[in-house]
Amino acid sequence: MKAQVDALLVLSFGGPEGPDDVMPFLERVTSGRGVPRARLLEVAEHYEHFGGVSPINARNRELISRVRDELAAAGVELPVYFGNRNWHPLVEDTVARMAADGVRRALVFATSAYGGYSACRQYHEDIARARAAVGPDAPELVKIRHFFDHPEFVASAAEAVRAATAELPEEHREQARLVFTAHSIPTAADAAAGVPAEGGHRYSRQVAEAARLVAAELGVDDYDLVWQSRSGPPSVPWLEPDVLDHLDTLHAKAVPAVVTCPIGFVSDHVEVVWDLDNEAAERAAEHGMAFARAATAGQDARFAQMVVELVREHLAAVPARALGTVPSAGGGRNGEPCAPDCCLAAR
Structure with missing residues (x-):
């Protein structure tokens, strides 16, 4: 016990x-x-x-x-x-x-x-x-x-993608591009989360692993991971590409439909419902692309x-379940704390 x-x-x-x-x-x-x-x-x-x-x-x-x-x-x-x-x-x-x-x-x-x-x-x-x-x-x-790699989190996100795909016009479902999104952060902050290298919990790496696991659950081999909701001066590098820029890129490739999965978010808030349900949906509509947004996993x-x-x-010492191989706090094992210098705030 x-x-x-x-x-x-x-x-x-x-x-x-x-x-x-x-x-x-x-x-x-x-x-x-x-x-x-x-x-x-x-x-x-x-x-x-x-x-x-x-x-x-x-x-x-x-x-x-x-x-x-x-x-x-x-x-x-x-x-x-x-x-x-x-x-x-x-x-x-x-x-x-x-x-x-x-x-x-x-x-x-x-x-x-x-x-x-x-x-x-x-x-x-x-x-x-x-x-x-x-x-x-x-x-x-x-x-x-x-x-991020717990089986139930992955299953919840995958089911949300299936439901969103079903909202698309039937003729576009098989051609729809799966695009995962997460909140962008400064690249310096993301690098800080990778220290020390053997125990760091780099945000972008964990998000990419979650996207990979959800795509695998769906049987999808080819998908995209993009970022949203960046702020701050343009001179400060943030994780890219931005979701709106990526929709432009997909349009240039004649992609007819997109399903976005906000894998970086547990629940809806304004940065989800505004940035995706409004701005991204409007950009897709401008390009004549069918668009659907998956629900957040917490629902x-x-x-x-x-x-x-x-x-x-x-x-009760229930065994920890994790599908991925990317480092995380605890590493799927209880009692293993974060390193003191892990994920420090970037200057």
């Missing part, structure tokens, strides 16, 4: 839930980064198209409900809490409530499958900040391992089952 665990904390990015939340949310996300206000106002316009509401909090509450049901079905009595990095419920407030409820040791499921600074290390920083804010009574918080019932399985790795 593993060490006692009193609770599960679902830790996510957070998003605004009304028009008055948008600018305070964006200011919190970009605090200390010197992002011009003009850029924040530009991004705020995207939220206006959705009434100032990001879908991410609602999707996370739905996930938590499913996880609670799966825990109950597995006979695991464990309260599930919800906290965010950037918007309410803020993780500091949630950890304070956990301490008041008597929680002494909790697992943390971060809603990112990958390594890298923003995808992993920053969640460790969120945990440390929340515990420091609460003080000596704060519970111990143990972040669950990466899951599939198997995803909640995966979360419970990851919890049970700690509770």
